Amino acid sequence: MNAARRRGPRDRSPRAVHARARRILARLKRQPRHARVELDHATxxxxxxxxxxxxxxxxxxxxxxxxxxxxxxxxxxxxxxxxxxxxxxxxxxxxxxxxxxxxxxxxxxxxxxxxxxxxxxxxxxxxxxxxxxxxxxxxxxxxxAGVPSIVVDTHVKRVSARLHLTRQTDPVKIEFDLRAAWPERDWTEGSQRMLLHGRYVCLARTPRCEVCALYDDCEWERKRVRRC
Ligand code: SF4
Missing domain, CATH: 1.10.340.30 (Hypothetical protein; domain 2)
Structure with missing residues (x-):
């Protein structure tokens, strides 16, 4: 493991973080899973x-x-x-x-x-x-209501921290960091996709890095090494 990997991304300027956040958003949007709320409801x-x-x-x-x-x-x-x-x-x-x-x-x-x-x-x-x-x-x-919204639950909190998209731990501050990084039209879909990514891929205990679409953009120091 090299020094850069241990420390996470070298460039933590808002500009660099926002650029990475948008790259990650684009990758999440290419995932086949539907970006829908998984709680069954009719109203x-x-x-x-x-x-x-x-x-x-x-x-x-x-x-x-x-x-x-x-x-x-x-x-x-x-x-x-x-x-x-x-x-x-x-x-x-x-x-x-x-x-x-x-x-x-x-x-x-x-x-x-x-x-x-x-x-x-x-x-x-x-x-x-x-x-x-x-x-x-x-x-x-x-x-x-069709209002652009970012939901920060336990999955979004964990994934955005691992991806170094925020340094905050308070969900409201994380929400506002993601708001600043993503276009407003993508807030709802982006956070829902990040939530599903945390639920099914970037698991809390054993992240499934080997199948992760964000692998190349992830500089989490404990990500699991992908093997061919
Ligand atoms: S590479 Fe691993 S730790 Fe990084 S986002 Fe993907 S699943 Fe999570």
């Missing part, structure tokens, strides 16, 4: 609920829980009136079910009271709802 409200449930839980597990949940509570008003005990039993497999049930009920009540049961389409309105942070708001805005 913005269902996506809001599924995103709340996805905290500390896989999308796959959330997708096993939501059909029963949406059958029991088909709309915002129904969930706003839910009994905590019944709701908790339905969402228990997603973990942290007591706090998630509380968030779902409080958020649904606020949606009914403030927005007539309709999920709003601005960052300010979404983040004023109880239990809704910037990440969840960005998921809704990008997938349901």
């Amino acid at each position: 913005p409200f269902e996506l809001l609920v599924a995103t709340i449930l996805s905290a500390q839980c896989t999308d796959e597990r959330v997708n096993r829980v939501t059909p029963g949940l949406f059958a029991a509570y088909p709309d915002v008003a129904a969930l706003a009136r839910a009994s905590p005990a019944r709701l908790e039993s339905l969402i228990r497999p997603t973990g942290f079910y007591r706090s998630k049930a509380q968030r779902l009920i409080e958020c649904s009540r606020a949606l009914v009271e403030r927005w007539g049961g309709v999920v709003p389409k601005t960052m300010d309105a979404l983040t004023e709802l109880p239990g809704i942070g910037r990440k969840t708001a960005n998921v809704i805005l990008g997938a349901c």
